[in-house]
Amino acid sequence: MVSTPRLLALAAAGSVLLAVSACAPESAPAPQPTASAACDKESLVTRTPGKLTIATDEPAYQPWFVDDKPDNGEGFESAVAYAVAEKLGYSRADVVWTRVKFETAVAPGPKEFDFDINQFSITDERKRAVDFSAPYYLVRQSVIALKSSPIAGKKSLADLRDAKLGAQVGTTSYQAITDLVKPTVEPQVYNSNDDAKKALQNGQIDGLVVDLPTAFYITSAEIDDAVIVGQFPQVGSPEAFGLLLDKDSPLTGCVSGAIGQLSGDGVLKQLEQQWLAQVAGAPELT
């Protein structure tokens, strides 16, 4: 015979679990964007009605943001974010910034933002998990090194094969190393570009791979004796940054439309010249 306490315990455990599963929150079905949905403040379904919540990582780096203050409108991505908000009918006061770590931004749970702007490269693999807007910046990867480094002044990808290269984790810079350089030494991976820059200064890596605007910023403003060795050739489709949205977000269409308009108006070009002016003229690695 099963003793009574056992039965009781079983029954209790069962009922608790039943209660838990019965209380599982039912999320409301996401509103389907209609083709003719107007893209303005009144009709857009945002996290906070009447506000546009924009996320980026912390810290936010130059030249994309200035002084780690996304809400000052300075830096290329901050300026783009405000331009998109304006196109959708949100004044500067209606824009709320939030800080979201990269890992959290791409997790399947409910998003803390309407869109995230943080140098997210658009790839087909990633599109399975999140939505991207139309591209707002075409980007190239590049290698920087100290003037004293063995790879300074090198001209071709083959010259980099035996070098010890580094990149920040989670970036397409790392993929550029493994796919394009195919190094003989395992690349070093860092939590942030700050750690990677320190390793570069220490001579622990021969070269650091970052996107070109960041490379220009680091070599001109942060590390005096660093130079851009060169930019990687473009293989396949050009790499582009896009705004990141929740999968099947009702805003994706409108945000992409806004980017399209900004591109057509020449606003994006102008912002590039204002904040990323010097990116022309880095030698191309062959």
Next chain:
Amino acid sequence: MSTLTHDPSPAQRARDAYRRRQTVLSVLVAAASTAAIGTLLAVAVTGAPGWDRVRESFLDPEIARDALPRVLTGLWLNVRLLVCCAIGALLLGLLIAVLRTLRGPVFFPIRALAAGYTYTFRGLPLIIVLYVLTLGVPGLRLQGMPPVLVLGGLALVLTYGGYLAEVFRAGIESVHSSQLAAARSLGLTYRQTMRHVVLPQAVRRVAPPLLNDVVALQKDVGLVSLAGPIDAVRAAQIATAQTFNYTPYIVAGVLFVLLAIPLIAVTDQVTLRAARRQSGG
């Protein structure tokens, strides 16, 4: 050897039969309750509104297959580091513990230094020790600077040596002073007493917590990845960033558990044996 076959009494047979029935019954009840709870959990999880999306982003077999080789390569680094750091930390911990338990006023500075070391490194967050050793020390640009892995391993040995030293010291101090007195009265020197009487008992007594710290170390060795090397979790992170899919983390997690199982099983065995010895069983 007696040739008489043992013939249990009817009462004993009844007792045996009753025990058998009870065993069968308890196994059945355990199975039933496990099945019930398992079913309820499965229903609760898979019935959740976001389950499909979670399954796609955490349990994608295709992505798991792609990530496995890279994660395994990273895990090999974890294993090598674990072996080296565990040996290093155990030796360092033992040394510090012996220094802390030296007697006599002449050894005061040594005792104070050893105590200071354990206080400092048990209090310091491992991440900070790692940063200082792996990114700070190479900045000195000294000749013969060891590679970053060695520096990272050193940070782990220093931190875990502090924990293990305290465990060893607890063991040493748990050996009754009469043991020491008896050994000395037999004419053993202090060193011989430590070597043949105190330490063997001390180490045996604290084997479970020592192994426990080694299990903890197994998870922490991966932190050297902040200095550049790619361990299992870092490999998973890289794969995740490429696909925005978290399955590689699950792959790494499963591998870590598999790696820990033998170690944990040994710990349990040792604990059980120690408990039996203690209770005179």
